[in-house]
Amino acid sequence: METVIKNARVVTGDGILEGIEVGIENGKIAALDKNLSGQKIIDAQGKYLIPGGIDVHTHLDTFFGGMQTADDFTSGHLGAIAGGTTTHLNFCFPERGQSLIEALSYWINKAHGDALIDYGFHAVIQDESHLQELPQLIEMGISSIKCFLAYKDKLQINDELFYKTVEKAKELGIVTMVHAENGTLIDYLVRKAVAHQWISPLFHAKTRPPEFEAQSIHFAATVASVLRAPLYIVHLSSKQGLEEVIRAKRSGTFLWTETCPQYLFFTEKDLQRKGKSAGLEDFEGAKWICSPPLRKEEDRNALWDGLFSGTIDVVSSDHCSFHFIGQKTRGLKDFSKIPSGVPGIEERMILLFYYGCMKRKLPLERFVLLNSELPARIFGLDGIKGKIAVGYDADVVIWDPQIKKTLSVHSHHIRLDYNLYEGFYIEGGPEMVMLRGQIIYNNGQFYVKKANGQFLFRSPPSILNCPTP
Numbered sequence: 001m002e003t004v005i006k007n008a009r010v011v012t013g014d015g016i017l018e019g020i021e022v023g024i025e026n027g028k029i030a031a032l033d034k035n036l037s038g039q040k041i042i043d044a045q046g047k048y049l050i051p052g053g054i055d056v057h058t059h060l061d062t063f064f065g066g067m068q069t070a071d072d073f074t075s076g077h078l079g080a081i082a083g084g085t086t087t088h089l090n091f092c093f094p095e096r097g098q099s100l101i102e103a104l105s106y107w108i109n110k111a112h113g114d115a116l117i118d119y120g121f122h123a124v125i126q127d128e129s130h131l132q133e134l135p136q137l138i139e140m141g142i143s144s145i146k147c148f149l150a151y152k153d154k155l156q157i158n159d160e161l162f163y164k165t166v167e168k169a170k171e172l173g174i175v176t177m178v179h180a181e182n183g184t185l186i187d188y189l190v191r192k193a194v195a196h197q198w199i200s201p202l203f204h205a206k207t208r209p210p211e212f213e214a215q216s217i218h219f220a221a222t223v224a225s226v227l228r229a230p231l232y233i234v235h236l237s238s239k240q241g242l243e244e245v246i247r248a249k250r251s252g253t254f255l256w257t258e259t260c261p262q263y264l265f266f267t268e269k270d271l272q273r274k275g276k277s278a279g280l281e282d283f284e285g286a287k288w289i290c291s292p293p294l295r296k297e298e299d300r301n302a303l304w305d306g307l308f309s310g311t312i313d314v315v316s317s318d319h320c321s322f323h324f325i326g327q328k329t330r331g332l333k334d335f336s337k338i339p340s341g342v343p344g345i346e347e348r349m350i351l352l353f354y355y356g357c358m359k360r361k362l363p364l365e366r367f368v369l370l371n372s373e374l375p376a377r378i379f380g381l382d383g384i385k386g387k388i389a390v391g392y393d394a395d396v397v398i399w400d401p402q403i404k405k406t407l408s409v410h411s412h413h414i415r416l417d418y419n420l421y422e423g424f425y426i427e428g429g430p431e432m433v434m435l436r437g438q439i440i441y442n443n444g445q446f447y448v449k450k451a452n453g454q455f456l457f458r459s460p461p462s463i464l465n466c467p468t469p
């Protein structure tokens with residue numbers, strides 16, 4: 001073997017392998033066995049070996065809500081690597097009137113020269129004409145599409161186009177993802193709030209009640225049920241939303257869902273935090289503005305329960321970073337002008353390990369399922385990424401449970417003027433990260449080259465032929 005990793009506890013979704021060595025050759029996992037010999041031996045005594053993280057919901061280098069995200073592919077990838085993530089799926093937004101084929105070529109081009117880890121795209125459906133392009137997009141390696149039922153007059157599509165999209169996706173064997181919130185009613189509540197001068201960050205949450213998420217999930221799941229089509233609910237934020245997910249799963253709908261760290265660690269109280277900067281004291285909460293918004297304690301608890309029970313399938317970051325100064329501050333006098341989105345590509349796995357596995361006893365197998373294995377299976381990377389098994393890409397992380405640190409803007413690797421998790425203490429994290437067998441991070445040092453990340457050709461996933469778990 002070119003490389004052999006010895007003495008690690010190898011974590012897979014099915015169990016933890018003790019006393020098994022991992023042999024790597026030509027960028028792939030070539031052997032899982034005992035007594036392997038290799039040109040390079042890595043001793044991982046006292047550490048875990050996990051598959052590299054797969055973050056299936058990111059917005060790097062994206063113009064969103066009238067602003068350019070703070071992170072591009074390179075800075076986002078540095079954060080991803082430091083947090084143990086080796087693959088991500090970004091959203092490919094077409095410009096108004098642009099074809100999806102054109103948009104995809106533009107996005108692949110844009111990522112190509114900057115990429116440090118492997119990446120793919122979900123295509124965002126904005127127009128009925130996009131549906132005709134889907135067979136060609138599949139040939140270009142796209143096996144998932146996204147619809148927005150929120151952001152009225154911007155990204156929101158109508159019920160008919162949503163139905164036709166899910167119908168077409170089913171015919172082609174690909175997954176429809178949906179941002180499920182009632183955008184029409186949110187738009188009305190936002191206009192009403194601003195007219196009353198209710199302009200502080202908290203009103204972002206007050207104008208997007210959890211009922212609007214639950215109702216929209218119910219609607220989307222109804223469409224999926226009528227069509228017997230697969231559906232993936234993005235960034236689930238509420239208990240009521242989760243109840244709709246459970247109801248739909250129980251009735252046999254092919255439905256998966258993800259939540260994100262922000263919904264597991266914060267509540268709408270964080271929108272009322274007080275800052276120290278002059279003139280911005282009441283605006284600190286803008287850092288926590290994302291859509292759907294942060295909810296209440298009971299929602300947060302329900303989402304944690306969902307991670308344990310398996311009703312939530314995936315943890316993604318929805319990384320969409322905007323600086324506090326100069327970007328979030330656009331909404332100083334009107335919360336509806338605060339760009340919506342929070343960071344998380346760097347902290348996603350670190351937080352889930354310490355606060356999930358260490359503190360709450362989330363099984364390590366589920367940690368790996370939520371972060372790597374299920375995302376790969378749902379999004380067409382099965383057999384390639386997301387698992388420590390022979391034949392898979394050698395995207396692996398030596399995870400040291402002894403690492404101790406406090407998260408801070410001063411030590412993160414993304415390009416952002418604040419850290420959402422400032423002051424959070426964690427234990428455990430990546431000591432070494434390999435991408436296709438190459439060491440790209442070791443003991444805090446990066447060994448990366450631009451354009452080393454590859455565009456991932458994803459096929460329609462075989463999981464869609466099976467009933468939901």
Ligand code: URP
Nearest residue numbers: 179290291318320340341
């Ligand atoms: O606030 C968020 N989540 N911004 C990113 C776009 C989206 O809706 O996922």
Ligand code: ZN
Nearest residue numbers: 179234235291
């Ligand atoms: Zn969304």
Ligand code: ZN
Nearest residue numbers: 214218244247
């Ligand atoms: Zn319902």
Ligand code: ZN
Nearest residue numbers: 057059318320
């Ligand atoms: Zn998003």
